[in-house]
Amino acid sequence: MAKARKILHLDLDAFFCAVEEQLRPELRGKAIAVGGQPDQRGVVASASYPARAFGVRSAMPMAQALRLCPHLIVVGGTRGAYSDRSRKVMAILHDTAPDVEPLSIDEAFLDVTILPESIEETARKLQRRINRELDLPCSLGGATNKLIAKTANTIGKASKPKDAPPNAITIVAPGDEAQFLAPLPIRGLWGVGPKNAETLASLGLRTIGQVAQWSEAALVARLGKLGGDIWRRAQGIDTRPVQAGGAAKSISKEVTFAVDIADDARLLLTLRRLADGVGRAARKAGLAGTIIKIKLRYGNFSTHSRQTTLEYATDNDTVIMKCAERLFLQSRIDDTPVRLIGIGLSGFAEPSRQLDLWGKAERPAESSEFQSALDQLRDKYGETTIRRASDLHYQPNDDNRR
Numbered sequence: 001m002a003k004a005r006k007i008l009h010l011d012l013d014a015f016f017c018a019v020e021e022q023l024r025p026e027l028r029g030k031a032i033a034v035g036g037q038p039d040q041r042g043v044v045a046s047a048s049y050p051a052r053a054f055g056v057r058s059a060m061p062m063a064q065a066l067r068l069c070p071h072l073i074v075v076g077g078t079r080g081a082y083s084d085r086s087r088k089v090m091a092i093l094h095d096t097a098p099d100v101e102p103l104s105i106d107e108a109f110l111d112v113t114i115l116p117e118s119i120e121e122t123a124r125k126l127q128r129r130i131n132r133e134l135d136l137p138c139s140l141g142g143a144t145n146k147l148i149a150k151t152a153n154t155i156g157k158a159s160k161p162k163d164a165p166p167n168a169i170t171i172v173a174p175g176d177e178a179q180f181l182a183p184l185p186i187r188g189l190w191g192v193g194p195k196n197a198e199t200l201a202s203l204g205l206r207t208i209g210q211v212a213q214w215s216e217a218a219l220v221a222r223l224g225k226l227g228g229d230i231w232r233r234a235q236g237i238d239t240r241p242v243q244a245g246g247a248a249k250s251i252s253k254e255v256t257f258a259v260d261i262a263d264d265a266r267l268l269l270t271l272r273r274l275a276d277g278v279g280r281a282a283r284k285a286g287l288a289g290t291i292i293k294i295k296l297r298y299g300n301f302s303t304h305s306r307q308t309t310l311e312y313a314t315d316n317d318t319v320i321m322k323c324a325e326r327l328f329l330q331s332r333i334d335d336t337p338v339r340l341i342g343i344g345l346s347g348f349a350e351p352s353r354q355l356d357l358w359g360k361a362e363r364p365a366e367s368s369e370f371q372s373a374l375d376q377l378r379d380k381y382g383e384t385t386i387r388r389a390s391d392l393h394y395q396p397n398d399d400n401r402r
Contacts, residue, residue, distance in 0.1 A: 004174040006119040006142065007242060008097075008110040009149040010126070011157070012089065013137040013165035015106035016046035019085050020075050022135055031056070032073040038063040040258045041339070045077065053162045088134055096126055099242045109146055111242035120171045127169060137165035143172040147190055147238035148180065155184075177236025182209030189233055196223065196230070208234045251287065253277045254342025260299045262337040271324050274343045279317035282345055288313035291347035292323040296331055297340035306331045313349040320345060 012018065016034040021027045031051035036042015042062040054069035066072050086105045093100045099111040112122045119142040130138050141153025149172075156170025172180045181189070187197050189208050199222065205211050211219070212234040219227030232238075253274040261267055271294070282288060293307035306327045314320065324343050 003113065004144045005111065006113045006115070006122070007144065007146055007149045008112055008119065008123055008126070009141045009146065009153045010093065010108050010110065011139050011153055012106035012130075013139055013157070013167060014046055014048050014052075015085075015136070016077065016082060017048040017051075017075075018136050018165070019081050020078065021048075022085075023078055023081060024075075027073065027075070030073055031069050031071060032075055033062065033065055034075045034077050035062055036256070037074065037076070038066055041256050042074075043256060049162060049164050049166075085134060085136065089130060089136065089138075092126070092129055092133070096122070096129075099244045101242045101244060109149070109242045120169065123169045123171065127167065131167070137167045139166050139168040139170075141170050141172075143177065144174050145177070145236075145238035146240050146242065147233055148172050148177050148236055150190070151181065151184070151188065154188075178209075178212055178234070181234065181236055182207065182212065184208045186211060189230065191226070191229060191233060196226065199223065249348075250344050250346035251278050251281045251285070251289070252293075252342060252344035253281075254295065254340060256340045257338070260337030260339050262335045264332065264335070267338055267341055268325060268328065270341055271328060271343060272321055274341070275321035275324055276317045278343055278345050279315055279320050282315040287345075287348045288315040289345035289347050290314075290349055291345070292320055292327070293344040293346070294324050294327045294331065295340070295342040295344070296328075296338055298333070299337050299339050301339070303340075304331050304333070309347065313347070315345075 017027075017032055020032065020034060027048075029050065030048065031054065032048045033044045033046070033051055033056055035045040038061075044056060044058055044060045044062055044065050046058060047056040047060075047065070051065070051069055051072055054072075056065040056069050056072065062074060066074075082105060089106075090100065090102060090108065093108055093110055097110040097112045098114060101109040103109065110126075112119060115122050117125075123140040123142050127138055127140060130136055139153055139157045141149045141151070141156060143149040143152055152170040152172050153168070156168040157166040159170075160166035160168050184207065186192055186200050186206055186208060187194075189211070192200070200206070200211065203222070205214065211230060214231065216228055216231040219231045221227070223230065255270055255274065261270075290310045290313045291307055292310070293305060295303060295305045297303045308323055308327060310319075310323070320343070
């Protein structure tokens with residue numbers, strides 16, 4: 001019989017807020033939110049636990065957060081401090097386990113199967129070290145696979161008092177995976193979105209346990225291939241390995257405007273700048289993508305996304321922009337004012353530099369060598385060293401980039 005895997009999921013508790021409390025000890029224990037200013041249509045990037053007790057949460061408009069918690073302290077965020085602390089946390093994780101998969105700046109999976117002690121002992125040692133050496137609270141979930149470890153961490157954190165960092169450890173023993181999942185609502189299962197949850201609810205399936213009792217064939221008949229995936233996850237089955245390095249799955253940039261924008265020319269100008277930023281980030285990471293996606297959020301918070309797939313991978317700003325512009329024109333709802341606009345690149349593969357979007361040879365001014373020269377100049381002298389003519393009237397304070 002194969003040895004059961006030991007997988008940990010680590011999440012730094014209210015990470016941005018915890019770092020700000022280190023930098024400004026007078027903030028400890030207070031209701032704080034890191035994010036944009038309310039008069040500039042800012043949103044909450046992170047909320048401390050005392051703030052969460054009032055209903056403040058990530059991605060909430062800062063103005064709404066202040067209505068829920070009038071004494072909320074809004075912190076703009078300290079550039080560089082978060083990535084510095086994150087690197088130190090990841091160094092500890094790599095010192096603990098041979099395989100570490102970072103998911104974001106404050107979250108990662110670890111495969112600790114090779115370590116001799118129990119998974120709970122490993123989790124406690126790791127938590128104590130991060131608490132002691134970096135003064136950062138963190139929670140861990142442990143199980144035989146990534147799905148259960150992450151779910152265990154979510155449940156463990158939610159079970160703790162809401163007014164302080166949970167610093168929780170929650171372990172699911174081998175063989176208890178399906179039993180652990182059974183009472184949870186179906187939306188708690190990875191891969192089940194609102195529409196699929198609605199479909200399952202129409203079949204009388206509201207908990208993961210109820211889904212697990214159905215046959216795989218019946219779910220496939222109703223949901224296609226996804227039905228089989230959902231059925232296996234409901235059984236607690238997940239064979240995905242912890243992938244060391246945690247390669248990026250997408251690169252995206254977006255802007256929340258201080259005032260809703262209805263002018264298509266202004267929106268396309270913003271999209272142009274975002275496309276340049278995505279292309280540059282892709283080149284810096286040595287990536288090229290085949291899928292280009294845009295996102296539009298309107299003043300009523302309705303969000304519309306549209307994407308296209310290229311026949312070849314690209315990191316070219318102009319190719320990305322041409323696709324994004326076409327998607328924008330297909331998605332635009334009349335002249336409804338837009339609150340947020342974003343663009344993303346994914347589906348990474350080997351780049352092709354022979355053809356442009358229309359199958360023609362690349363023009364010299366858009367060659368990879370030209371873009372590389374621009375990137376180097378901007379790295380050395382700043383983003384505004386060389387600007388497009390269309391950007392000359394743009395004022396940086398007009399929006400809040402995220």
